[in-house]
Amino acid sequence: MWIFEYRELIHILTVSNLRVKYQSSVLGFAWSLLNPLLLMLVLYFVYSHLFVTQTKNFAIFLLVGIITFRVWANGTSSALSSIFEQSSLVTKIYIPRQIIVFSVVLSGLISSLLEFVVLFAFTLVFGIIPTTSIVLFPVILVIYFLIVYGMSLPLAALFVYYRDLNQIWTVIVQLAFFICPVMYSLAIIPAQYLPYYTLNPVTIVMTSFRDIFLYGTFPDLLSLLILCGLTIGILIIGTLIFSRLERRFAEEL
Amino acid sequence: MTNPRMNRKIITSRSGETDIAIDVFHLTKQFLIPQERKRSIFEHVKGLLKGGSYRYEIFSALDDVSFTVKKGESFGVIGPNGSGKSTVLKVLAGVLYADSGTVEINGLVSPFLELGVGFTPDLTAKENVYLYGAIMGIPTRELDQRYEEIFKFAELKRFENMKLRHFSSGMILRLAFSTAVQTDPEVMLVDEGLAVGDASFKKKSWEKIDELQKKGTTILLVSHDLEVISRLCSKCLLLQKGKVVMTGKTAEVIEMYNKIIERGELVENMKRKKLNIVTLTDK
Numbered sequence: 001m002w003i004f005e006y007r008e009l010i011h012i013l014t015v016s017n018l019r020v021k022y023q024s025s026v027l028g029f030a031w032s033l034l035n036p037l038l039l040m041l042v043l044y045f046v047y048s049h050l051f052v053t054q055t056k057n058f059a060i061f062l063l064v065g066i067i068t069f070r071v072w073a074n075g076t077s078s079a080l081s082s083i084f085e086q087s088s089l090v091t092k093i094y095i096p097r098q099i100i101v102f103s104v105v106l107s108g109l110i111s112s113l114l115e116f117v118v119l120f121a122f123t124l125v126f127g128i129i130p131t132t133s134i135v136l137f138p139v140i141l142v143i144y145f146l147i148v149y150g151m152s153l154p155l156a157a158l159f160v161y162y163r164d165l166n167q168i169w170t171v172i173v174q175l176a177f178f179i180c181p182v183m184y185s186l187a188i189i190p191a192q193y194l195p196y197y198t199l200n201p202v203t204i205v206m207t208s209f210r211d212i213f214l215y216g217t218f219p220d221l222l223s224l225l226i227l228c229g230l231t232i233g234i235l236i237i238g239t240l241i242f243s244r245l246e247r248r249f250a251e252e253l
Numbered sequence: 254m255t256n257p258r259m260n261r262k263i264i265t266s267r268s269g270e271t272d273i274a275i276d277v278f279h280l281t282k283q284f285l286i287p288q289e290r291k292r293s294i295f296e297h298v299k300g301l302l303k304g305g306s307y308r309y310e311i312f313s314a315l316d317d318v319s320f321t322v323k324k325g326e327s328f329g330v331i332g333p334n335g336s337g338k339s340t341v342l343k344v345l346a347g348v349l350y351a352d353s354g355t356v357e358i359n360g361l362v363s364p365f366l367e368l369g370v371g372f373t374p375d376l377t378a379k380e381n382v383y384l385y386g387a388i389m390g391i392p393t394r395e396l397d398q399r400y401e402e403i404f405k406f407a408e409l410k411r412f413e414n415m416k417l418r419h420f421s422s423g424m425i426l427r428l429a430f431s432t433a434v435q436t437d438p439e440v441m442l443v444d445e446g447l448a449v450g451d452a453s454f455k456k457k458s459w460e461k462i463d464e465l466q467k468k469g470t471t472i473l474l475v476s477h478d479l480e481v482i483s484r485l486c487s488k489c490l491l492l493q494k495g496k497v498v499m500t501g502k503t504a505e506v507i508e509m510y511n512k513i514i515e516r517g518e519l520v521e522n523m524k525r526k527k528l529n530i531v532t533l534t535d536k
Contacts, residue, residue, distance in 0.1 A: 008387050008392060008393050009387040009388065009390075011387075012383055012384050012387040012393075013384070013387070016373060016376060016380065016384050019375075019376060019380065020373060020375045020376065023375060023376075086371070088367065088370050088371060089370065089371055089388065090348070091348060091366075092348070092364070092366045092367040092370045093346065093348070093364055093366065093370050093371075093388060093389070094346055094347030094348055094364065095388065162292070162293055162294045162297070163292050163293050164293035164294055164295050165294065168294065247350050248350075250343065250348045250349050251284060251349070
């Protein structure tokens with residue numbers, strides 16, 4: 001399996017990604033934390049003053065949604081151009097190409113971990129006592145990582161051939177921000193659409209994280225099973241598309 | 254997909270020899286060159302609306318190429334521009350897929366298609382050495398041991414914590430070469446610029462390469478530089494337009510190569526003369 005065979009390379013590539021990202025600005029990490037917090041403040045202001053919301057602890061509710069969404073949005077967007085940007089790793093040497101995508105998504109996950117730490121601190125400030133359900137957090141985060149990675153594979157591969165995919169993806173990410181329940185709860189979805197609506201893996205992860213951090217309950221077992229099924233499906237399809245497209249990478253780059 | 258670095262099986266050539274390092278058998282590689290290059294979804298949709306079909310030109314980069322390189326041998330690949338030299342190397346390195354035919358390499362491979370693959374300007378020299386080493390497949394523990402040697406050879410110890418961004422191109426190449434030779438390859442695939450830097454570093458690089466050669470490293474070298482080829486390689490392959498013209502002793506192959514070039518120039522001169530005649534008669 002390439003993950004074990006190339007673990008040292010994955011490790012070094014991931015660390016290098018993080019170094020380049022945060023070394024250039026001293027405030028690097030601080031900025032990456034401020035970003036979701038500021039967005040939360042804006043949305044909080046809009047929702048609690050313009051529209052009246054009944055959700056309890058709405059600030060935490062928003063923050064979980066925003067941070068969860070960012071893992072997916074930032075992960076796929078940076079992975080999209082990863083192969084293209086590091087083209088010399090494809091054209092000048094042979095390494096399994098999925099490693100490039102994998103390490104970019106992994107470094108995104110590591111920077112989001114810090115955001116989750118801040119989120120955890122916020123829940124304590126708001127007087128929410130964590131329950132044992134928090135043991136599920138790392139498990140779901142790993143599953144979520146696999147989903148983001150599985151979706152990134154075809155994106156990164158297609159971008160090699162279609163150089164305007166990033167423009168389209170930006171729009172899709174913006175659309176997804178409203179499709180996923182970042183700012184609203186599942187209660188506003190009409191009951192007849194709910195089964196379809198909750199097929200979105202990002203939605204399942206988001207509601208599970210809210211169960212864990214906000215309500216202190218265990219996520220619904222059935223939706224976790226669906227999540228696992230979706231993850232496997234996304235990984236298989238992503239890998240298939242990637243391995244089909246990677247054959248001519250070196251000719252296109 | 255197999256990783257060429259891990260491809261350690263002993264291959265037996267068709268004649269039953271076991272001392273073969275590289276075996277290329279009826280290798281064919283074609284490139285599809287679209288007449289209109291479409292690089293975006295937008296262009297594809299536009300093309301579909303217009304109702305145009307996709308037309309490709311097939312460019313045969315390699316046509317039924319076969320050769321074997323024995324263990325410990327230094328083997329040169331020469332040929333005019335566009336003859337498919339670099340394509341052979343890229344297929345061997347696993348970067349390009351072969352359309353048909355097989356390529357087998359026996360032993361640990363180090364591709365040197367370019368020095369300093371993956372170098373990142375925003376990282377320090379030290380970080381880059383570890384990054385490049387990992388890309389070239391050197392285990393971190395081994396790199397720890399060879400770390401001092403790399404910087405000593407590159408004569409860059411003073412700058413180990415400086416960002417690569419502030420390095421001169423010569424310094425970068427020196428660092429890359431010093432790291433790359435630490436791979437201890439059994440088979441080295443090299444494209445052009447093998448020895449780099451100023452005269453004294455070049456000399457050091459050549460000594461290092463001679464040392465590797467003596468150790469029994471198999472070297473496959475693609476180059477335009479006939480002097481380098483005849484200095485290093487005992488056997489040579491001459492390619493022209495993707496086809497093998499001849500394989501044999503370096504001196505003989507180079508002689509043939511020179512003939513081809515002369516003939517090419519002759520043809521060109523004749524064409525030019527013909528053109529002159531045409532223009533004269535036109536007047």
